[in-house]
Amino acid sequence: MSAVLTKDLIYEILSVVEEIPEGxxxxxxxxxxxxxxxxxxxxxxxxxxxxxxxxxxxxHRVVNHAGRLAPHFPEQKNLLLKENVEFKDSLHVNMKKCRWDC
Structure with a gap:
């Protein structure tokens, strides 16, 4: 299935992101x-x-499957730290403790 970037698809993705709870x-x-x-x-x-x-x-609450921060989003780590998100190391969120169970 080809993914055509439409406004509906954009808002569908962003509506899910909006549901990720703080922390x-x-x-x-x-x-x-x-x-x-x-x-x-x-x-x-x-x-x-x-x-x-x-x-x-x-x-800022979206990371890769291993918990790695986005490379071109320098503010991401500080935003997550303000929400008490736990890190395994300087670049990786602790996914076992902080993954959103949806």
Whole structure:
């Protein structure tokens, strides 16, 4: 299935991101699965990179499957630390403790 980036798809992804509770994180793949597009984790990342055009969303709560922070989002770690998200090391969230169970 080809992933065509439409406003409906963008808002579908952002509505899931909006549901991630403070102090929890979700992976790109987890969000893709929640919208029924299991193989579109990169698409989720693309949408998050342009999310500022669509409003204010807690995109800092999205990490890769291993808990690694986004490389081009320097504020992400501080935003997560303010929410008491636990880290395994300087670049990885502790996914066992902080993954959003949805």
């Amino acid at each position: 929890k994180v979700a992976s790109y793949g987890q969000i893709a699965k929640l919208i029924g597009r299991d193989k579109n984790a990169r698409l989720v990342g693309k949408v998050l990179s342009i999310s500022g055009y669509y409003g204010k969303y807690p995109c």
